Amino acid sequence: MSILRGSFIYICDCKESKIDAYEAVLFADMTIFVTRINHNYCMKYPSLFSVFLLLIPALLPAQHPDWEGGYADGCTSVTVAKGASVDGSVITSHTDDSHRTRSWMDVVPAKIHAKGAGSPMYKRVACDSFEMPTYSHIPIGEIPQAEKTFQFLNTAYPSMNQFQLGIGESTFGGREELQSDSGLIDCQRLCRLMLERCKTAREANRLAGDMTASYGWNDYGECLTIADKKEVWHLEILGPGKGNVGSVWVAQRVPDGHISVNANASTIKEIDLNDPDHFMASENVFSLASEHGWWSEEEPFRFCYAYAPESRTSLAARRREWRVFDLLAPSLDLDPHAENYPFSVKPDQLVGLADLRRVFSDYYEGTPFDMTKDMVVTNEQGKTVISPLANPHLPYDMNKLFRINGGWGWRGERTIARWYTMYATIIQCRDWLPDEIGGVVWLAQDNVASSIYIPVYCSVQDLPESYKTPGRPKGYTRESAWWAFNRLGTLTAQRWGEMRYDVNGVWDQWQAELFEGQNAFEEQALILHKKGKKDELSAYLTAYTMDWGHKVVNKAWDLGDMLWTKYDEKF
Numbered sequence: 001m002s003i004l005r006g007s008f009i010y011i012c013d014c015k016e017s018k019i020d021a022y023e024a025v026l027f028a029d030m031t032i033f034v035t036r037i038n039h040n041y042c043m044k045y046p047s048l049f050s051v052f053l054l055l056i057p058a059l060l061p062a063q064h065p066d067w068e069g070g071y072a073d074g075c076t077s078v079t080v081a082k083g084a085s086v087d088g089s090v091i092t093s094h095t096d097d098s099h100r101t102r103s104w105m106d107v108v109p110a111k112i113h114a115k116g117a118g119s120p121m122y123k124r125v126a127c128d129s130f131e132m133p134t135y136s137h138i139p140i141g142e143i144p145q146a147e148k149t150f151q152f153l154n155t156a157y158p159s160m161n162q163f164q165l166g167i168g169e170s171t172f173g174g175r176e177e178l179q180s181d182s183g184l185i186d187c188q189r190l191c192r193l194m195l196e197r198c199k200t201a202r203e204a205n206r207l208a209g210d211m212t213a214s215y216g217w218n219d220y221g222e223c224l225t226i227a228d229k230k231e232v233w234h235l236e237i238l239g240p241g242k243g244n245v246g247s248v249w250v251a252q253r254v255p256d257g258h259i260s261v262n263a264n265a266s267t268i269k270e271i272d273l274n275d276p277d278h279f280m281a282s283e284n285v286f287s288l289a290s291e292h293g294w295w296s297e298e299e300p301f302r303f304c305y306a307y308a309p310e311s312r313t314s315l316a317a318r319r320r321e322w323r324v325f326d327l328l329a330p331s332l333d334l335d336p337h338a339e340n341y342p343f344s345v346k347p348d349q350l351v352g353l354a355d356l357r358r359v360f361s362d363y364y365e366g367t368p369f370d371m372t373k374d375m376v377v378t379n380e381q382g383k384t385v386i387s388p389l390a391n392p393h394l395p396y397d398m399n400k401l402f403r404i405n406g407g408w409g410w411r412g413e414r415t416i417a418r419w420y421t422m423y424a425t426i427i428q429c430r431d432w433l434p435d436e437i438g439g440v441v442w443l444a445q446d447n448v449a450s451s452i453y454i455p456v457y458c459s460v461q462d463l464p465e466s467y468k469t470p471g472r473p474k475g476y477t478r479e480s481a482w483w484a485f486n487r488l489g490t491l492t493a494q495r496w497g498e499m500r501y502d503v504n505g506v507w508d509q510w511q512a513e514l515f516e517g518q519n520a521f522e523e524q525a526l527i528l529h530k531k532g533k534k535d536e537l538s539a540y541l542t543a544y545t546m547d548w549g550h551k552v553v554n555k556a557w558d559l560g561d562m563l564w565t566k567y568d569e570k571f
Contacts, residue, residue, distance in 0.1 A: 091232070143214075160458050233252065352515075395419070488560045
């Protein structure tokens with residue numbers, strides 16, 4: 001079928017017995033906008049919603065957000081199991097490396113839902129009709145709502161709930177023929193469902209299996225790194241094949257005392273379903289691979305090679321896997337060119353928050369893969385040095401200008417720190433503290449290499465207004481926290497060899513103050529908790545996040561202004 005620019009599709013979405021109608025406009029570039037119109041139209045044509053559900057897979061183009069050459073290149077997640085962290089925390093994390101996902105976030109409170117209510121599901125599609133590239137989320141149906149849902153921090157990929165369940169994410173793609181548009185659940189929606197309905201990682205794994213079996217997975221291959229107060233798991237999930245409703249998935253627990261990483265490649269290999277303490281999987285995990293000829297029973301079964309073999313050929317992924325282990329377990333002396341690495345390793349030393357900040361700020365400096373190493377000049381003393389203009393965060397077309405090639409081809413190297421990171425999280429789960437205090441999302445905006453993490457406790461009631469203000473649909477605005485850090489990161493990159501010291505000279509001190517002051521702050525919070533002052537505790541934690549949020553955003557603007565002034569004649 002051919003649909004011209006400005007064609008209309010009318011759809012209905014029933015919520016709690018009230019019918020709302022939407023007008024979807026499909027443009028020539030396959031962008032779909034959805035706006036509310038009078039619901040009487042849908043009352044007149046009640047069958048149109050079901051028609052829309054049938055049409056939507058055909059109307060939407062195949063989406064490979066931020067992919068090049070068939071490989072996903074967004075997002076890195078590092079996990080730290082119990083016994084591997086300095087203070088006993090279980091940790092997961094996420095860098096939302098995307099040119100499109102939303103930059104704003106908010107707190108979704110716990111809710112009681114009416115009997116028979118539905119939870120709407122959406123299809124994410126690229127949208128290029130606003131000021132900047134973003135996504136539209138198109139209603140495609142609904143699933144039954146839970147009677148009660150939990151509070152959670154609603155980032156682009158929802159990150160933590162009130163019971164210290166935390167989630168990181170990394171796309172790995174997988175076999176193209178497994179992707180199905182017949183289901184209702186994508187990665188962002190699955191994260192939300194887990195946080196709304198689950199208290200532990202194992203519950204989240206089971207919910208993913210049950211929900212996608214019933215309502216179908218409609219996304220590409222994803223790894224979710226799911227942490228609770230006791231353990232952390234990698235859940236890898238893909239579609240069941242074209243036209244099918246369901247999923248295929250496996251979950252592996254990171255052993256106590258170990259760290260792990262997912263960097264846009266499937267990492268789960270051999271699985272032992274006789275060991276339920278470390279492995280979980282869908283019933284079809286072996287049979288689906290066998291039916292398609294991707295695995296023979298005479299061979300050892302390795303999940304990543306059965307379902308996402310091309311991901312293991314991506315240097316953009318493998319280099320980051322190597323680098324995380326190289327930074328945290330250098331004694332292993334792993335080969336940076338290897339095809340595979342262990343699923344998890346024991347770090348050389350217990351891992352703290354500062355160590356993870358260093359990991360997520362990394363761009364291979366001091367290694368053969370540092371893209372600035374050949375950008376040299378001769379200084380006034382006649383010594384060859386890296387130019388202060390050398391920049392590891394070059395936009396792709398600048399790589400072509402400087403003829404930079406690497407493991408990522410003309411894009412150079414896929415570093416951990418990225419100039420197009422929307423936000424980043426380090427999520428702490430701590431069983432020796434009450435949930436209100438024990439769960440913390442350390443949240444940074446934009447490129448971690450020029451940013452700072454602030455604490456967002458899982459029980460906070462609000463975020464600074466600038467964090468809740470969208471930064472991309474309407475373009476540049478000083479009302480958005482994301483723009484404060486995006487501007488600062490862009491400026492800092494112009495003379496990275498000099499400006500980063502101006503920026504990090506401030507952020508390093510403040511970050512140390514936050515990390516080192518965490519215990520003292522939480523001691524005061526514990527006093528309020530022991531006295532049963534729930535409302536005062538919530539206000540205390542919320543104020544801390546609000547104060548630091550305002551402080552770092554204001555400073556980011558000030559630092560940007562300072563760089564404009566100090567380096568005016570050096571840009």
